[in-house]
Amino acid sequence: MYHTCKTFLRKRPFTSLFLLFIFTLPVTLHFLFWGLVALKSPRYQGEVRSKTLSTKATVTRDAVGIPHIIGEDAKSAYFALGFTMAQDRIFQMELQRRIGKGGLTEIFGEKLIPTDKFLKSLLLKQSAEKYVSQKNPIYPEAWQQLDWFLEGVNHFLETEPLPIEYTILGIKPRPFDRVDAVSFLFYMGFSFAEGIKSDSLYSIMESELVGRPSSELFPRYDFETNASILESQPGWKQLADNSNPSSKTGSNSDSTNRIETPKLNLVNRRKDSSDLKRLVGFVQSLELPIEPLEGSNSWLVAPSRSASGGAVLANDPHIALSNPGVWYEAYIEYPGYENYGYFLSIIPFPLIAHNRDKAWGLTMLEQDDVNLYWETIEDGKYKTGSVWEELTYYKDEIKKKDGSTIPLEVPITSHGPIITEHIKGYVGRPLSLYWAHHHLENPLLDVLYKMGKAKTFQELDSASSMIGAPGLNFSYADKQGNIAYYAVGRFPILKSGNSRKILEGSTGENDVIGYVPTKDNPKIINPKNGIIVTANNLVTTKNLPGLGKPEGNWQPPDRFQRLVGILETQEKWSLEELAAIQNDTVASFAPEYLEILFSTVKDSKSLGGKKVLEILKNWNFEHFPESQGAAVYDVFFYITMKELLIDEMGQEHFELYGDMAEYWNAYRRFVRNPNSLYWDDLRTVGIRETRDDILKRSVEETAKYLETHVSASPSLWRWKYLYKIKHPHPLGVLPLIGNVFNIGPMASAGGAEVVNNLKYKLMKEDWTATAGPSKRRVIDYGRFEESVTQLPIGNSGNLGSPFYGNLVEDYNLGVHRKILYSKDQVGEGKFRLDFLPK
Incomplete structure (x- = not known):
């Protein structure tokens, strides 16, 4: 056999060279690819000099890659934060700004045109441009700090190698600006996609079902008891079946493995069954680049119920799983300011954070702040009550990969933008989107800035009360022993009352006529029972002023009831026990x-x-x-x-x-x-x-x-x-x-609507989890420097980084790590980068 092959190769040298090339090509490409990745790896040691800086900042990374940023002033600190985030997340930031402004087609091609059209129809870019251009901002220093942060990001673009994604796509990024940051921040406020889908499907099923009430398919909490935030918090009662440890912590008792433009031709059509059938295509098209937050948990424990004697906050907001993950974990300090936070990688202020004085977390409130309206349109006008009003238009364009553009025009009624005109194949009656964000002041950047500066829970409440949308549940704990819950965001009041389906827009009878005053938003402060739990469940069974019982896309009560059931089984809870609860996988129903x-x-x-x-x-x-x-x-x-x-x-x-x-x-x-x-x-x-x-x-x-x-x-x-x-x-x-680039698929503990809520697409028989805890953390003010956290896969999205996917095993195993907060805890670190004036 050997002799035959040798003779064959000797007689056919070209063939032998070709076969050699074919056999060695994969190996060659492998080394070329990873060699290129190595050349583009981030620089975590040394010096960065910039003429922007007048003082020094130091970035020290701990053993798992969390940057600890200490600046001699705010400017150097935020410049360093921007540069540091860009090292780990610049390609994610590239996508984030394109999502916020509807610019994905330019890098991914024409298949993304429908997505960009829909994103632009949300008017995120328009509202960001308006917000950015305001002459009298609430907190001018917030915008100044955003600019310093962006200068750090852009310095990275100018001086450092870009990750391999840019090479693969053949794109060269332009500098980042304020609109890039704010438009994506507004996109993350677009947390109501489920409301659009559920209202649409309710209307479809109502028209098609015969002999079956459609209301049974959409019961929300009509038949649930003991499942509301204000009325159903846990007390303390000793239970007869309280001896099973798994009923408290969710330990693995059945396994030995512990897995911790030109004007559009808007034609008015009467609403009929064909319009409703066409809605199916519309709803199917709502596959968003980043899915909204859903299914989060949070609970607070007062000193009277805490084993340490300090207030405790536990929070794990849930969102679509991705690589890199949604949160960037970092500590930032400069004179007069310090926070250990979880950031959107395009924003310099944390959405969730803690320091030695206070800690806060969030879950989605899920109140109904979005409606869809059937619109009656003729000759560029829309009918509202007994009058016809002129449509207004938002004009923009979509950039293609070849540099050409597609003009775009979004028609707008008093309810909001018409979002069906750019849905491919949709020829039904126009639908407009009402979203509280479009009708209220919504200074999200100012809010995040002020929350980071707040000294008391009253100040944090005051700052968060400026949010118009989205609806959020804020959880708060501090070193003085206070715990508090705030429902944040506005509750719209409809003239016709709350609705669960698409509304007729031409009569004016279904319009929003006001909002519940922010002072009347539900809240709980230092309750006698000593514990506050939220899990995207019904906020209250009581009527709110002018509204009545609030409507919402409340998530199932299973997680809330499970958490209440656990937390009422003993008087005192330790940090370790509370962390274990975050990994609980019991199906409570x-x-x-x-x-x-x-x-x-x-x-x-x-x-x-x-x-x-x-x-x-x-x-x-x-x-x-x-x-x-x-x-x-x-x-x-x-x-x-x-x-x-x-x-x-x-x-x-x-x-x-x-x-x-x-x-x-x-x-x-x-x-x-x-x-x-x-x-x-x-x-x-x-x-x-x-x-x-x-x-x-x-x-x-x-x-x-x-x-x-x-x-x-x-x-x-x-x-x-x-x-x-x-x-x-x-x-x-x-x-x-x-x-x-993908991480997984992997075996893991968890499931749908358990506390460790890793959700999959059940009706499509896709058993791969697509959403889950985006981070977990427990902050105990009785044992502050022993507080713990989890990050799903790691901080870096750069394939050449040693911190790429480095935490995924801990996440799958449910292993918390200690949060390194103080300088003594962090130490000198293996990786240190100094930022100095040029």
Whole structure:
């Protein structure tokens, strides 16, 4: 054989060289690629000199890459912060400004034109330009500090090698400016995508359902009790079943592995069923570049309930998983100021932070501050009440990769921009978007600046009360022992009352006529029970002045009720116990749900069905990689939901329904209501199914699904073989090299609507988590320098950095790390960069 090959190569030298080239090409490309990555790696040591600076700043990175910035004045500190963020996140910052201004087409090509059109229709750039150009800003120093930060970013662009993403895409960045930063900050305020989808789908289903009330699909909290922030906080009661440690901390008791332009031709059409059907395409198009915050947790513990005797804040806001992650973790100090914060990498002020005096966190309030309106338009005018008003227009353009531009014009009514004109294929009646952001002062940059400067919870409340949108739950704790909760953002008051569907815009009867005064926003300050919990649940069951009971896209109450159930089981809580709760994976609704199942289904005719019931009976309700019960339960949940609704909704609507939290609220109600007409399967003519029938069928179908999609052997029906976690990179879709940038998929603890809320797209049978805790932290003012945190994958998005993906294992294992705050804790550090005058 050897002799034959040798002769072949001797007789065909060209062929042998070609084969040698083919065989060695992958190796050559591998070394070329990683060599280029190394050349573009960030410089973490040495000096940076700039004529902008007049004093010194030092950046010392701790062992995991968190920068600790100390400046001799504010200018040097913010310059250093901008440069440092750019080292780790410049490509993310590039995407952020393009998302805020609708400029993705210029670097990714014409497939992104519809996305850019929609982003520009949100008027983020327009409102940013207006905000930036104000003559009398609330806090002029906030804008000055933003400029110093941007000077640091731009100094990086001018003097340092850019990461490899720029080479791959062939782009050269221009300097960053104020509008770049603010437009993306406003985009992050665009947290109501679920409201757009849910209102649309409600209207669609209302028109299509026959003999079924659409309200059952969108119950929100109509049938929930003990699930509101103001009325349902935990006390302290000793429970009879309080002996199981897993009921407190979510420990892994079923596994040995502890996984801690030209005018547009706007044609008016009457609303009919065809308009509603066309809405499906509109809703499907709302795939945003960065999905909104959803499903976050926060709780506060007063000194009376804290083992350390200090106030404690625990917070884990949830957002779409990505590489790099949403938060940039950094400490910044200069005379008169210090904060350890979690920043959007294009903004110099932290959204979430703490120092020796105070700490604050946030979750989404989820109040309904967005509406969709059917508009009546003729000859450039829109009907409002008995009069016709002229449309106004926002003009812009979309830049293409070849340098050419596409003119764009966004029509605007008194409700807001018309967002359907640029939806490809949509020919229905025009829809406008009402968003409180467009109608109120919303000085978000000034708010973030002032919150960082605030000395007391009254000052922080005063600063955050300036927010018009989005709605936020602020949690606060300080070294004096105060804890406080504030509902932030405005509650619109509609003339016709609250609504859950698309409104008729031409009559004027559904218009917003005012807002609940900020002084009447719900809040809790130093409650006697000593604990405050929020989890995107209903804010209050009480009426708010002028509004009545608030409406919102409230997330399911499972996490809130689980947290309340844990925190009321003992009087005092330690830092370690509170950190463990953040990793809790217990499905709080499962015991009630399975009790109904077992009372109905005693046995199964098939071996697979018998195994499903056996596993569920022995399950401890936790979601860890080795768990069989987690895999079986979540599949059973999905199969039952599908058997329940697919006949009424169809596959297309069913998948859309799965993109919003409402299906979980509805499911809780359906399971508890055996008399719902939805249990009857419309596909079986002449037969009327009951809840018992659907549950029995679902047991059998669950076994079939697991046998097909996981394993024919029930011993391998484990969570880790079904469920994964992934942090996708924007270039992760590229052939050959895309997976170099992605982190995952990997096995992990967690699941949907557990405290460790790593959510997947259930209705699409995609078991890869797409959203989850974007950071976790516990700040204990009784043990301040022992406070802890988690960051999902690490601080750096630069592939050549040693801090790229360096924390992902800790995140998957649920391991908290100590927050290094003081100079003594940080030490000299391995990496130190000095910023000096030129």
